[in-house]
Amino acid sequence: MTFTQKVRDVQHKKNSLLCIGLDVDLEKIPEHLKSAANPVLEFNRQIIEATCDLACAYKPNLAFYEAMGESGLIILRETLKLIPKSVITIGDGKRGDIGNTAERYAKSLFDDFGFDSVTVNLYMGFDSVEPFLKNPEKGVFLLALTSNSGSKDFQRLKVAGKPLYEKVIRTAKKWNTNQNIGFVVGATHPRELKAIRKIVPEMPLLIPGIGKQGGDLKSAVRDGCDKDGKLAIINASRSIIYASSGKDFADAARREAKKLVEEMRTY
């Protein structure tokens, strides 16, 4: 099954577009967990147990684990084992390097860690992306129009009258022979999201930026989904995992996740 088909499948079975960002920071987890043998892993375990029936995907951002050094990589590996196979994993590392180096990243993230998909920065062009595309079952979300303020600095520059992110999307669409490419498009750009969905009616879109970053959930659903109401993977991180800083953090995360999923279903 191609990655795109897997996204449809998982979203159909779970009736959910929600991706939960596991961007965990030792300083932000509840006090009572800090005496656990492995506080961050215990935090992730409880968050995953409380929310895995609601999420179609989990997205650990690699920076948060790398910031913990070697032990962070072990925590990441153990965290991935806790995620049921019925949920998609997205390794959010935004890697990108020349061909022989990109192969190493692909090997590490897909084969060693076992992620179902990754995020990739394509400024370096086709040979930096190609090694990630070989296996149709493994997905690649290419950065197109990101949710942050810096997205205007280069992504919106005009190339032959059209913004660079659009050129990126139209170019990478041609690389999608294995049906395993998607794009990262921030919910902070609702108008552009709608236009992008028209350009790629059948490719997955990973949509961060709702919650703390202020993106619009209604637009993320209505403009981000394909004609069957799928292929939009809408990410929330901090608003879910840090919904409470008390002993009830997992219940609070579940409540917040459930609220988002139910709100998405109404649109």
Place this chain on the structure above:
Amino acid sequence: MTFTQKVRDVQHKKNSLLCIGLDVDLEKIPEHLKSAANPVLEFNRQIIEATCDLACAYKPNLAFYEAMGESGLIILRETLKLIPKSVITIGDGKRGDIGNTAERYAKSLFDDFGFDSVTVNLYMGFDSVEPFLKNPEKGVFLLALTSNSGSKDFQRLKVAGKPLYEKVIRTAKKWNTNQNIGFVVGATHPRELKAIRKIVPEMPLLIPGIGKQGGDLKSAVRDGCDKDGKLAIINASRSIIYASSGKDFADAARREAKKLVEEMRTY
């Protein structure tokens, strides 16, 4: 001392523009090392000992270490300890993410690993770069015009009549208030290298692509240096570290490094 000044200083003291890429692959190191307790670390130790008087910088590409899992990070950390303080270290990870995440990468690479400088991909704009710029002593090489074939796919697109990489350079030049920004420009683009040096007469250029990738060493030196014959950091990886696959690999690496340094001095 700002990072730019440090580059001048090290290059003056060592009379060398050579950066050695420590892109080590367990499969490529000499057979006789494979019985060592830690073959990759032992390989790096001998390469560094044989070449550290000749190099102005070492550049480990993070992908090669990440591909070895947790133990790779330990090897990287131990390798950095073997590099004398008189040589600049460049953490080649090409990271780039939204502000609060980029902070984690900066913390990991600068504070935890202790790299003097890193490579960063700026497709995500200013807030993805800013956290790396705070400490004037720590350097950032932004990807501009890379050495690989994919560099033509996006980096050369015309923005208001000029190529994107030029826009990238002109924009980031304005961010250089701490005198710690440089650019990655491939030796495979000699004409453009010359033009870029005119745009940024006083910023460091990290120049990969000589050796296996076929870039021109003479141009890298003549067109890449500033008016004092400095600030071009010319990288060679595989042609040095795999100069021999026998027991003489460290001597062979030294010979190859010396040959390159002497050739550079003639230009």
